[in-house]
Amino acid sequence: MDNNDPSIVIDPKRSGYDPSRALTEPPIVRALLIGTALSFLGLFLLVPLLQVFVAALAKGVRFYIDSIGEPNALAAIRLTLLAAFFSVVLNTLFGLASAWAIAKFEFPGKNLLITLIDLPFTVSPVVSGLIYVLLFGLQGLMGPWLRDHDLQVIFAVPGIVLATTFVTFPFVSRELIPLMQEQGPEEEEAGMVLGANGWQIFWRVTLPNIKWGLLYGVILCNARAMGEFGAVSVVSGHIRGQTNTLPLHVEILYNEYNFTAAFAAASILAFLAILTLVAKTLVGDRVGREKRVLPSVLESEAV
């Protein structure tokens, strides 16, 4: 938006106002605001990010590589990838299904359904883990039944996958719903008129239209899934080499005062975060909606 638009109706000489000056802040104020913004972001974002990598390399490259190559660290990386994979696949399927139902059809209670999909965003991560303990833990509702059938969910991998899935539940869905609502059902209806069946319409018409939005949602979902800490911490049981994800591995090392190794593991996560930001920016440009990183309640009613 150009604030120095010359088409303005006032003649500066006559009115005594210079509109270009009145439409933006004086240079000194601009410099002050830019300075404030950059100092704030530098102090709160850039310095911590630097700290991660400096602390990770505090004992040299050799120690860094050893910390990451250690069997428990590798097991944690594997489990993190596994949990992220399952929750991304499940939530992507859900995202596609819910967006199709909500965006292409009219039905009563639609707003309620969207609000319910948002629920996991507002639940504290700790509570997100707790609900599965209450359901599947030994003292939980289904605890005795699971024990009789020799199944373990809590303090085991399924619990970690479930907690991660809950926490990342709305990401893909809330990305796709507004996008598909905006596009409307006309193109799909045209496909139908031309004789395509449901799957053909989805693969040939819908998917090409939403692919960047879908990818955007998957990137956000994946980032949150790999980094989730609170919810996973409650259900994991912290068994080394078995139920420790990478963030939990970081915590254990840190609590053992093994700071450099903790930061080495943390640096992998920080590196993934930077990759996420890059991917998000690139894909966001394609979607033309880079500003909207919040797939949440923000767009719910305002459409």
Add this chain to the structure above:
Amino acid sequence: MRLRSVGVLPGFGLTMGFTLAYLGLIVLFPLAALVLKTTALTWAEFWRTVTEPRVVASYQLTFGAAFLAALLNSFFGAVVAWVLIRYEFPGKKLVDALVDLPFALPTAVAGITLTALYAPNGWIGSQLEAFGIKAAYTPLGIVIALTFIGLPFVVRTLQPVMESLDPEMEKAAVSLGADRWYTVTRVVLPALLPAWITGFSLAFARAVGEYGSVVFIAGNMPMKTEITPLLIITKLEQYDYAGATAIAVVMLTVSFTLLLGINWLQARAGRHRQH
């Protein structure tokens, strides 16, 4: 006006069925289990658990620190958003991308990093020490961690609204003789207010439930620096499931109320924009 006919396209039954089943299994059924578990307590027991002095101290800390952090973010977030939308400067795109770092960086990483930074021997902590300020292991440290994780909310809520501000409004104000200060305070800021409050509420809601970034820097002293989510975990580790559940229900009630409030605000703001 878009025409939308019910049931022309195929797949409604399949997708709706899957949506409801998945939502029920992953979200609604487990949440119902939580509420069901509370009924194991009598009302008096529930009330005693959630009003214990140690629990009340944790509410005060959690909500107080979350409020302060959201306030800080409202001020600095607005400055950041304004600068990113209205001004040009080198590296702007990079700065804009960096704003999302707290979303992308796992909370545990943020937690240990901020602790290392603000500890008495850390880069920033040692500077603060010179002024006699202790940040790590105090409530101030909690506010810092919550400010970090809430940072993107105000910026990202304000940016689209600032971008869609009609420049004609500002021109009109100028043509009526307003100076810049008057235009900003009387024309621009009121238009931003609903989004601003939404951003504040989102940052606040996120901060209230936050765990990972806070536990490391908080020090976790009962009555002093113990946040409510940590108290839930402590109760769980003592196998006090009913106690953990009771506190969780209090937290859930607060977050649902916030969610409803935010939705209501958004709906109102949406109506205003249409008129």
